[in-house]
Amino acid sequence: MAEPTDVDLLLVLRAQKGDSRAFDLLVLKYQHKLASVVSRYISERDAVEDVVQDAFIKAYRALPGFRGDSAFFTWIYRIATNTAKNHLESMGRRPSYRGQDIDELALYDLPEALQDRDTPDALLARSQLDEQLQKALTALPEELKVALTLREFDGLSYQEISEIMETPIGTVRSRIFRARESIENELKVVMSGIGRHTQNQSARGGYEG
Amino acid sequence: MRSYLYLCALLLLGAAPVQAMEWQWLNAMRQSVQETNYRGDYIHRRGDQTNAYSIVHRFDQGQAVELLRQLDGDMIEILRDGLRTVCYFPDGSEAAMTHAVPAAPFSQVAELDLQRIGENYQARASGEQRVAGFNARIIELKGDEWRYSQRFWLETESNLLLQSELISADGQVLEQFRFTRLEIAVTIEDVELTPSLKDAAVLQQVAFRSPADVANDAGYRSALDWLPAGFSLAHAEARQDSTGIYEQRTFSDGLTSFSVFIEGLALPATGQSTLAKMGATTALMTAVNGYSVTIIGEIPALTAKKIAQMLSIDRPAL
Amino acid sequence: MKAKANEAFSAFLDGEASEIDVQRMLKALDEQPALLSQWHGLSKAKAGLQGEVLIDTALTFAAAVPAETSAVNSTGWRFRLQQAGIAAAVALVVITGARYSLTPEPSAPVVATVVAPERINTALAQQQFEAQRRLDQYLREHAEQASFTTGHVVVPAQLQWVEAQSE
Numbered sequence: 001m002a003e004p005t006d007v008d009l010l011l012v013l014r015a016q017k018g019d020s021r022a023f024d025l026l027v028l029k030y031q032h033k034l035a036s037v038v039s040r041y042i043s044e045r046d047a048v049e050d051v052v053q054d055a056f057i058k059a060y061r062a063l064p065g066f067r068g069d070s071a072f073f074t075w076i077y078r079i080a081t082n083t084a085k086n087h088l089e090s091m092g093r094r095p096s097y098r099g100q101d102i103d104e105l106a107l108y109d110l111p112e113a114l115q116d117r118d119t120p121d122a123l124l125a126r127s128q129l130d131e132q133l134q135k136a137l138t139a140l141p142e143e144l145k146v147a148l149t150l151r152e153f154d155g156l157s158y159q160e161i162s163e164i165m166e167t168p169i170g171t172v173r174s175r176i177f178r179a180r181e182s183i184e185n186e187l188k189v190v191m192s193g194i195g196r197h198t199q200n201q202s203a204r205g206g207y208e209g
Numbered sequence: 210m211r212s213y214l215y216l217c218a219l220l221l222l223g224a225a226p227v228q229a230m231e232w233q234w235l236n237a238m239r240q241s242v243q244e245t246n247y248r249g250d251y252i253h254r255r256g257d258q259t260n261a262y263s264i265v266h267r268f269d270q271g272q273a274v275e276l277l278r279q280l281d282g283d284m285i286e287i288l289r290d291g292l293r294t295v296c297y298f299p300d301g302s303e304a305a306m307t308h309a310v311p312a313a314p315f316s317q318v319a320e321l322d323l324q325r326i327g328e329n330y331q332a333r334a335s336g337e338q339r340v341a342g343f344n345a346r347i348i349e350l351k352g353d354e355w356r357y358s359q360r361f362w363l364e365t366e367s368n369l370l371l372q373s374e375l376i377s378a379d380g381q382v383l384e385q386f387r388f389t390r391l392e393i394a395v396t397i398e399d400v401e402l403t404p405s406l407k408d409a410a411v412l413q414q415v416a417f418r419s420p421a422d423v424a425n426d427a428g429y430r431s432a433l434d435w436l437p438a439g440f441s442l443a444h445a446e447a448r449q450d451s452t453g454i455y456e457q458r459t460f461s462d463g464l465t466s467f468s469v470f471i472e473g474l475a476l477p478a479t480g481q482s483t484l485a486k487m488g489a490t491t492a493l494m495t496a497v498n499g500y501s502v503t504i505i506g507e508i509p510a511l512t513a514k515k516i517a518q519m520l521s522i523d524r525p526a527l
Numbered sequence: 528m529k530a531k532a533n534e535a536f537s538a539f540l541d542g543e544a545s546e547i548d549v550q551r552m553l554k555a556l557d558e559q560p561a562l563l564s565q566w567h568g569l570s571k572a573k574a575g576l577q578g579e580v581l582i583d584t585a586l587t588f589a590a591a592v593p594a595e596t597s598a599v600n601s602t603g604w605r606f607r608l609q610q611a612g613i614a615a616a617v618a619l620v621v622i623t624g625a626r627y628s629l630t631p632e633p634s635a636p637v638v639a640t641v642v643a644p645e646r647i648n649t650a651l652a653q654q655q656f657e658a659q660r661r662l663d664q665y666l667r668e669h670a671e672q673a674s675f676t677t678g679h680v681v682v683p684a685q686l687q688w689v690e691a692q693s694e
Binding site: 037040041077078081082085088089 | 250252261
């Protein structure tokens with residue numbers, strides 16, 4: 001079996017030559033993963049988005065120096081964590097607990113200031129999303145659901161899935177796409193509320209959204 | 210448990226100075242770090258740098274098993290099982306073989322010398338605060354001008370260390386360890402203690418930790434004519450080869466350490482020195498009698514400077 | 528064909544795309560920029576199932592990147608040192624930094640030596656690089672010993688020393 005192409009590297013090479021669409025694809029692929037990583041450092045949702053965006057911008061600028069010694073994701077993972085840490089430091093040298101200087105807190109029992117993602121609203125939103133995802137998944141036609149489940153929850157490759165489902169890889173690929181498309185349509189309303197910008201407000205000109 | 214509560218009451222009333230017995234809370238803290246089941250993420254901030262780790266710790270039938278994962282940098286995983294430590298390095302990690310092995314604060318300490326700590330520091334309770342969703346009592350330790358102060362945030366029920374800081378004389382926080390996410394007294398499944406890199410790792414490093422030998426630096430060519438009060442020799446090793454001598458000593462006052470390295474390599478310019486810092490760690494590099502001298506530790510620069518000034522090498526026997 | 532490009536993107540998310548898929552995707556994006564938004568939705572569908580934190584960076588990214596192209600400016604300290612075959616450039620800056628004299632010399636102030644790139648002498652840099660490596664090694668040894676009694680000694684992933692002013 002032929003060596004799988006390192007598509008990430010291909011895209012980086014094209015981006016290095018000036019193809020910004022190639023870089024866009026990398027952003028699409030890794031943005032949420034990086035957001036999860038950055039969330040370990042920073043709780044405010046808006047700040048997480050800023051940091052991830054910053055990280056991608058830094059990576060884009062640093063592209064010429066990327067030599068492919070490591071995987072693209074490893075490389076940008078590091079950039080993202082460094083950016084997150086810089087963000088923390090830029091909020092002041094003295095460590096503060098929930099934005100308050102520690103000395104001032106000496107003798108008081110602090111009320112628990114909940115993190116952004118732990119606010120009742122955020123928790124509810126997340127669990128609602130999960131619920132909707134579950135519902136959308138269950139509502140899928142059988143063969144689409146099986147293909148997607150084998151991929152997302154069992155981590156199987158397309159080859160393995162095609163063997164299990166006894167269909168050509170092309171069919172597997174198509175089923176997984178249609179499953180995702182279906183879920184995305186079901187959840188358009190729920191999910192556009194999670195991100196900071198709705199699909200209608202994309203900043204790139206000429207967009208229908 | 211009862212003596213701990215009594216002690217806390219004492220501390221909260223501002224009783225000072227305390228006897229060795231009344232430092233049991235420190236032991237309770239150390240024990241808790243090792244004997245509680247917990248999982249969470251923590252950050253370790255040194256000056257301008259922060260690193261994040263995730264940790265899963267289980268204590269079962271007298272044995273502690275822990276999986277520590279570095280969430281940035283080289284992303285290594287460390288599995289500790291009793292005295293055995295195994296490090297897993299992901300594909301492409303730089304300088305993997307010379308990597309130091311991180312550990313959660315106080316997790317590797319076998320026993321604290323409460324007597325000595327009590328002689329070198331004063332303790333004072335300074336309130337309560339919430340950390341990672343838990344209530345914590347803050348206890349501050351202060352010593353003389355030759356060492357840094359420390360603060361500990363202890364979870365009120367389990368005494369688990371939730372946060373700790375090293376503070377300079379002018380109140381600057383040099384280093385901070387802090388849990389950002391934590392669950393205590395949970396059931397830890399085996400799968401949580403299985404390194405994700407177990408099969409994919411390129412390199413592994415296995416080490417067995419042996420109890421420290423009694424330190425002895427008799428016959429060394431170098432001598433420290435001054436030490437800050439309360440510090441004594443904790444470890445010493447020396448060797449000699451074609452490049453000259455190598456003498457290493459580590460000193461501790463029960464809570465703080467520094468190490469002195471002497472090597473038979475001359476620096477370009479004798480008399481010129483360099484001072485560098487990383488978080489609370491001070492490094493002083495200089496030359497004495499043509500030998501290179503390096504002092505590294507969580508001590509103020511003025512302490513390192515004085516040690517270096519009062520250090521002699523190849524002094525004729527008296 | 529749009530369907531093929533969509534499937535290519537979906538496969539790309541799974542790491543199952545081929546070179547041809549890349550061409551398809553790029554061509555499709557060129558012809559229909561609106562696809563980015565659709566594919567963004569797909570990325571969320573996948574990431575949502577994986578429990579990741581969902582954000583909209585892809586939609587705002589292009590506007591945020593300045594118009595300059597990727598012409599790289601590889602001048603500077605780090606680049607020259609890499610040319611000289613020496614790594615860990617950041618550390619090197621530090622070790623040539625603040626110097627001071629142990630013996631009391633009123634006429635010897637603390638000198639912060641900023642070594643300009645043009646004046647780098649490879650031999651000197653090599654020496655300093657070795658001194659830096661030794662320092663890092665000492666730190667590891669110290670951390671190992673100190674961990675027996677001290678709580679705070681943890682060596683970070685990337686060692687970065689900072690010049691210190693005399694206290």
